[in-house]
Structures are given as C-alpha cells and as structure tokens.
Amino acid sequence: MADKNWPLWEVFIRTRNGMAHRHAGSVHAVDAAMALQNARDVYTRRGEGLSIWVVPSAAITASDPADKGLMFEPTASKIYRHPTFYDVPDEVGHM
Amino acid sequence: MTDDRRQTTDNRSVGGGNGLPSPVVCPPSSVFEYTLRLADNALILGHRLSEWCGHAPVLEEDLALPNMALDLIGQARALYAYAAELEGEGRHEDALAYLRDAGDFRNVLLVEQPNGDFAVTMIRQLLFASYAHPHFEALAHSRDATLAAIAAKAAKEMAYHVRHCGEWTIRLGDGTEESHARAQAALDELWPFTGELFEVDATERALVEAGLAADSASLRPDWDRTIAEVLAQATLTRPRDAWMQSGGRAGRHSEHLGYILADMQFLQRAYPGAAW
Numbered sequence A: 001m002a003d004k005n006w007p008l009w010e011v012f013i014r015t016r017n018g019m020a021h022r023h024a025g026s027v028h029a030v031d032a033a034m035a036l037q038n039a040r041d042v043y044t045r046r047g048e049g050l051s052i053w054v055v056p057s058a059a060i061t062a063s064d065p066a067d068k069g070l071m072f073e074p075t076a077s078k079i080y081r082h083p084t085f086y087d088v089p090d091e092v093g094h095m
Numbered sequence B: 001m002t003d004d005r006r007q008t009t010d011n012r013s014v015g016g017g018n019g020l021p022s023p024v025v026c027p028p029s030s031v032f033e034y035t036l037r038l039a040d041n042a043l044i045l046g047h048r049l050s051e052w053c054g055h056a057p058v059l060e061e062d063l064a065l066p067n068m069a070l071d072l073i074g075q076a077r078a079l080y081a082y083a084a085e086l087e088g089e090g091r092h093e094d095a096l097a098y099l100r101d102a103g104d105f106r107n108v109l110l111v112e113q114p115n116g117d118f119a120v121t122m123i124r125q126l127l128f129a130s131y132a133h134p135h136f137e138a139l140a141h142s143r144d145a146t147l148a149a150i151a152a153k154a155a156k157e158m159a160y161h162v163r164h165c166g167e168w169t170i171r172l173g174d175g176t177e178e179s180h181a182r183a184q185a186a187l188d189e190l191w192p193f194t195g196e197l198f199e200v201d202a203t204e205r206a207l208v209e210a211g212l213a214a215d216s217a218s219l220r221p222d223w224d225r226t227i228a229e230v231l232a233q234a235t236l237t238r239p240r241d242a243w244m245q246s247g248g249r250a251g252r253h254s255e256h257l258g259y260i261l262a263d264m265q266f267l268q269r270a271y272p273g274a275a276w
Helices: A032-043 A065-077 B003-013 B028-050 B059-087 B093-098 B118-139 B145-173 B177-193 B202-209 B216-234 B256-270
Strands: A008-014 A022-028 A051-056
Touching: A008 A032, A022 A032, A022 B059, A032 A051, A032 B059, A032 B145, B028 B059, B028 B093, B028 B118, B028 B145, B028 B202, B028 B256, B059 B093, B059 B118, B059 B145, B093 B256, B118 B145, B118 B177, B118 B216, B145 B177, B145 B216
Parallel strands: none
Antiparallel strands: A008 A022, A008 A051
C-alpha cells in the first residue's frame, strides 16, 4: 500500500431547486466511482441534491492568494462595468 | 386495512365442498408471519450495521454504514407497524422489536452473523441486499397494497446497498494480497448462510400463490447473476454450494442473536415504555 491516505475529491451538488452545481465539500476515496458514493453518503443525507459531481482535488488549479492584488484589485475602480447606469422605464417593472 | 386483504379474507368462505377447486387460503396470521420475517431481517441487520457507527475505518464509511442501517431500521419500523395492525392485538411496533425473545425472531441466520472485519460486513451486506433487492421489487407488485408500498421504497434502498457493497467487494477482492485473502475468507465463512434466503415454506408458498408475497425461490437466478458479476470482477472464487445452515425462520438462531437482543432491548426492558 503506497499511500496511507486516499486521494481527495471535491464534491459539487445541484440542489432540488435547479441552479448550478455548488461546491459542498470534499471526500476521500480510492477512485471516482467510490468518490461519488462517498459524496452521496456524506453530503446528501437530508435530501440536499439531485446530481453530484466529483472532481479530483489535484485537478483544480487555484489562484494564489498572494496574487490578490494584481488579480482582483484593478476591477475595484471600474464601477462602469456594473449595469447600474441605465435609466429603466417604469413600464418595464421589476427586472 | 386494505381492500386486498379484505378480499383475501372473504375468499375463505368461497369454494371447496361444491366441486370447485379450493381457493388459496391466506389468513391474516400468515401475512403477519411473512411481514414479521421481513421486519426481523431488516431490524437485526440494521442493528448489526449500526454497531459500526463511530468505528468505521474512515469518516466516509462511518456515514455510509449508518446510512444503510437507517434504511433497514426504517423498513423494519414500517413492517412492524403493519404487522402489529394485522395482528390486531393492540401490540405496538416497539413491542414486536423490543419485547420478543430470540426464539420468537424470524430473521434468517445470515443477518445476525457478527460484523467481523470490514470485508465480512461488506460481503454479508452484498449477499443479503442482492437477495432483498429483487425480493422487494417483486413484492412491490403484491396484491397487499401496504406491503407493496413498503417494498417499492425499500427496493430503491437495497439497490444502493448492492451497489455500494458490490463496489467495495470488487476493490477488496481485486486489491492487495491481504484484502483479497480477507474477502475470500469472509465469502467462505458466510456462504453456508445463503441457502436459507431462498427457502419457501408452506406459509410463504400459499402467500405467493395468492399474489401477496414475493417468491424467494424464483429470485435465485437474479441473485446468482448479481453475485457472479461482482465475484468475477473481484477475482473471488464462489464457494461450493455444500451444507447450508437453516432455522432462523423457525426461531432456531445462533447464539449471536441473544447478544444482539441484550444490547438492543436492554433499555425497553429496564425502563418499559421509555421514550424521547
């Protein structure tokens, strides 16, 4: 037995009310089929979902928190990207 | 009480004596007996699985095992409630679960076998679920509407048990040298308890003919196929069908059942009627 710990998988669940799959947490499992079952057993015990994705945690490429400045701060000054400058006629109602 | 059962009861007054073939007679007491068998299987196996809670090798399995236990205990509750109603003597489902002694339990011997190592638990569950799944699927077509409804729900639960325990059996059998040896040992140890699953006595035969019960004997090919598929992938060897243990349905149990009941029934016996 090479590794003492099983590989880690990220779990994404689509809830009953539609919407996209959302990250729910992670599980350890020897392979994809077992990861799916473990995700079912750990994260859907109270009827939380109708669909599960599992992805090897190692397959996720994450941004570096140290890059926060160069990655995300430049957008802070570009408020014109928010669609809040339009005059919406009253007749349109709630959008 | 369902219409189906009333009809069955009415059948008793029809036929016989006037040259007509005697109709199948199924008194409510035989439906009670059959329901109790199903309930006892579910309760005892559910209790066995619940013993793993907090002891499983990994967190994921520590949830999976009690999940399966709760499926079974849920089935047991529904079946006991119906059995109590059929009996009509004012006994509550809890009285059937907690106030009967070992000789009154009707579960098959397989489900009371000790948990052993992880392989024993997984293979015991695979052997039982592979029988219970097609059994409940067939029972979902019962003329008894209550049994049919309980079975339809239980069939889905048992299908998952087959999948989960089947995948584990494959990985244990086709895993390391040690996991293979342990899985094969578990299979060899439990195999003599599988014959009892397919026994059909006179009570059950009459219920099958009346369209009320599932015919266990006819489900054997389904079971054989499921087990053969898993064992092939698991590189495990199917033991020979030699001497088979039997007697659970007649109340002749291994000594293990007494210990299970001591653990499970202590509270209700020490504090009758205790509830939360």
